[in-house]
Amino acid sequence: MKMKEELKSPPAKRKRLSDHEGTSPRGLPCSSIQEERRSLPIFPARRRIIQEIQMSRSVVIIGETGSGKTTQIPQYLWEAGVNRSGMIAVTQPRRVAAITVAQRVAEEKKAELGKLVGYSVRFDDMTSPQTKIKYMTDGMLLREAIMDPTLKRYNIVILDEAHERTIHTDILFGVVKSSQRNRIKAGLPPLKIIVMSATMDVDQFSRYFNKAPVLYLEGRQFPVQVFYSSEEQSDYVFSALVTVFQIHKEEPPEQDILVFLTGQEEIESMVKSIRDIARDMEGRIPPLVVCPLYAALPSQIQLRAFQATPKGVRKVIVSTNIAETSVTIHGIKFVIDTGMVKAKLFSPSSGLDLLKVVRVSKAQALQRTGRAGREASGACYRLYTEDEFDRFSPNTVPEIQRCNLAGVVLQMLALGIQDIPNFDFMDKPSMESIIKATEQLHLLGAVEKKEQIQLTPLGKKMAAFPLEPRLSRVILSAKDYGCLEEILSIVSLLSVESVLFNPHSKKEEALAARRKFISSEGDHITLLNIFKAYRGVNGNKQWCHDNFINMRNMKTAMSVRKQLREISVRLELPLQSCGLDTTSIRKCLSMGLFLNSAELQKEGEYCTLTNRKTVAIHPSSALFRCKPAYVIFSELLQTSKCYMRDLCVIDPDWLHEAAPMYFKRKKMKT
Template sequence: MEIEKSQSPNKSTVQQQILVEKNKNGNLGLFNKLQKERKNLPIFKHRQGLLDKIKSNQISVIAGETGCGKTTQIPQYLIEEGLNKNRMIAVTQPRRVAAITIAQRVAQEMNTTVGNKVGYSVRFEEAVDKNNTKLLYMTDGMLLRETIVDPNLSRFSIIVIDEAHERTINSDLLISLLKQLSERRKDLKIIIMSATIETEKFANFFETENIIYLEGRCHPIEVFYSKKPHADYLDAALNTILQIHFEEQDGDILCFLVGQEDIEDMQQMLEEKIELFPKEAKKLNICTLYAALPSHLQLLAFEKSQEGERKVVLSTNIAETSVTIDGIKYVVDPGLVKTRKYNPNKLIEMLLVVPVSKSSAMQRAGRAGRQSAGKCFRLYTKYTHDTLAEFMLPEILRSNLSTVILQMKAIGIKDVKGFQFIDRPHEDQFIESIENLQQMNALDANENITLHGKEMAELPLEPIYAHFMLVAFATNPNSISVVLSAISLMQVENLFFIPKGAKISLLDVLLRFQLGNSDQLTKVNMLHQYYLAKNKKSFCKENFINQKNIKKALEVRQQLENYFLDILKKRSKKNQKQNQANIQQQSEEQQIQEELAKGNTLKKLQEEHKTAIQQEINTEEFISCIAKGLSVKAAKLNNDGTYTIIRSNIQAYIHPESLLFYSKPKPDYIIFNEVVSTIKTYLRDITEISFSDFKEISK
């Protein structure tokens, strides 16, 4: 149903209180400017009609194109109207970067600081005040984890699932859980926000007719298509960028490319062309944007262009959603994206370049219209666009379900196969994932969750890594420090940044830190040396280390250490309860003393179990632990130099970025971290294991 245009609403008491508080905090100039911008958004004229619909319905499905303002404005409207009822509003995002940056923007609009009235919660990081935060932007995975602790999500009065059309595995599961929760909690309001594609599917799933359509982007966007397909998309993108630069009016360019390698190639091609520009030509500055790029270089893409200059931003799909780059007026879209797909029959994950969906194409075009009228140049034909899928295949249909099933079991869902999903995964996905969890002793023979499985579910890790951590501690407690470091490094990508043209290779850098015949131990050694370095900035510069990402690895390690110690503390408390079953209830004074002692509990556990970073690294202990913990990732050498993955019988090569790629002779038995299939199937992050370890795990 279309919302009618309405007059600006009268301010409620809650709104007046918010305005008074904003005035007290000062900075009225910026606040007034932001309020003016808010009123200029397309969504503002629908404000009252939107609120009326949400008030009168438990479930609302809101469809709006890029730029209408739904992500930042609707949660603020709900608070201004007092619909949160003194509880929190959760707004989920598929990506951590989006959750953080949107929280920062909304906090600015509400004239508060992040971590006060507006907070965020992403894996391994949060800024939230349990007493003051009313609006919490969080990744869908974090809200899903909260359902394990509190299935009723009782601290929230409203839950907003944003970007639902992206169909991430976590958001799909959340939507299914929220449908069940809506029956138990009639006071809970649920809002599903999506692009205009497939809106009715969400409405039908929730059995609601309350679909609210909002106007599109802020500014008009003209879309152009290629007359015929291009043999080389990089060459086509290069020509389009140059054509825009010499023939179009002022405005910056955003060009989407599939990965870092293509971005670096395009950068070099452009630099060669720029050298041939006439002296009177407008200056063209090149900026790049991809995950491995150090943060200070990423920020260059967001700086405004100088008068008389133009910038071109070469980016992966990191710039596709929820990011506004100042000055972008032109978008170049080759229509391709790199995505991961899990094959349950081969038990491998493939990295593939595939066509974008119509939904993604629309998001990309929307980047051109965020601040002014723009143009989008699609480097494919109109016919090709019309044949694109409406949206990417839901992640739940192309992923390993081990994490999902373990979370469902931890929540208390026994019949995972009979659970009502928006799109039900294939039977093979269930069978393979359940068998995988049973091999890790997370589920028993009757598919019930074990104590080991419950502890695995408490850790914010994929089941295989949670299993690795717990098994390592059980078999060799002294190894836990190195294992924590290794697992933390496995959660962070792009640890190194070697500039194009540098007279050093990744191998040269790795050899500086080599420890054993192991990529994992080598990186652990690097992390520990970084931790002990007095001048960390110089250490990173000298060793071509991405400081932002290695710092993130340390932060992840600290979080994992805290989670792990919390599990040990629960084990200890459980043992104490069993031993003191007949002791009477503690006095008030004893309880106070216990609370005072809690502050030192984690520190004592840390000292007792040696979980902190240690200077000495015992290679043999770690190799034994990784063999047991990651036994499903074992492979053995073939006569032709390839490796056979024991579990799936697939042949693969050691990745060229591995230290062991250059080993002569090659190790007979290895444990790997990841399988990636591009032109060939590769094994990444390798550790050599002994024949005895291999024989033990192959039983």
């Protein structure tokens, strides 16, 4: 490793807010929580922030992680009455962040969650008519805009974590900007837009929001030493393992380490390796506590990463990019950055979505480095050379430029936006991606072309579901196959993080426990069997533990199912069950997933039917040791191979029933 100069707080941009004025006009109760609020770096700038926002229609706020911007600015604006009688919406890219921040702010206001402070995320609404500060995912505000394009309920919209540039966030930028403009024209109360982030292309955001002023907030960032690899690493997981023990050997214990990896399997493998080596070296090195951290992990195990480390012990947290911005972990002194992340990519030419391990951007690398300087000076070990870092892209490519736009186009049409290529995107997606998305929606029966592209009656119903268009199509097809109850259960499980918990240390036990649910017809029917069994024991906690089922994710799936069922009732879909007739279920799944189909070749490999891409069955699939002739799948994961995940055995005739013209055309081409 070679050392780079220390990283300190970046220089102020535009207006630095650092005055020491201001107390709440409504008064703040004296308590430890309120003392904590006053101790935040943002507090001295309270009055200036309010003044700047009062004077401007749009404001961009750069606030380092830990400054308090997400929790405090909405409270300051409410306490000062800037929102008047309207609500303050605060959007978050992740549901976890929306819920946890709302809980924290409600606690600070000494208010019951759902009253003054509430949240709204997909399939979970905790608000009431009294709610004035509403945390929500960007997707939820977008859905509200479908019903009310001027967003009349809100006088202030805060777009937080704007640098993450999710698909929903990028559309939302254009939608709220349009709402702001239309309200001025209609003589309605003005809409204030506040864009917040820890790091982003400030000039681009300022220009986009009509030359909005940029405010810079001081944070609690301590100096961080950065070490680069002296040569390129062929195996970043092994390099991370070596670096963990290098630090553990040389640095005092009670200084914790955070390692960034890309996904569950890598993390579980690394955790096992660290524990095995630590066990072999017991007595020769200080004790280690190793904690995995990823979204599919049961909550009680996730919490271990946040618990205080015992005296004389070092904690090593091995995490996905969930630890970049969404959560704060106390005690981190060292960060090990592999420079890799799992990202969704879409190829317009092939029409396939991929989950692929790719390089992070410089902005992401900076976020990761900052994790080591939250509470004291720290160090970041970058497992790539400085030359490699120089070749990283400056910012993460916006999701809207690398993902399947079928859901985006469907939502925009539902919003009444028909001229999609000329929509006011901050970064325009390619014309090829828009055309491909429109073609997919046409194949699903959601759009038709008259004078211009417009939604069909089926498309309007599809837009009512907060799902990918193909899953909406599956639900709407269930009425023809009499299996809506089963389809709702399957789609609910596909809409949440994995309900299967596979600890590396108990892999064989987990597989043995799961065998009783496995169906030879594939993963979708296996998931249905798990759902039925879970409901049969009324969600018993011990049953979940014994069967290696993630109880929290199962509860979320039950909540998702309830809301999907309510939408189905509203659309007057018949709530029928097909009992044990799984053929109807698989036919129904084919109606939405026909573009994700593959056939077995003579050589024993699979090829997708859409573009003849070679794919393989993922080892976690119920069909891994089988070779059915035709399958459909939910997603592709690109690692050493391109793997199909969540598979279902089908009859090729069902594909022709789902899209006769498409598969006739495909047959002629092949």
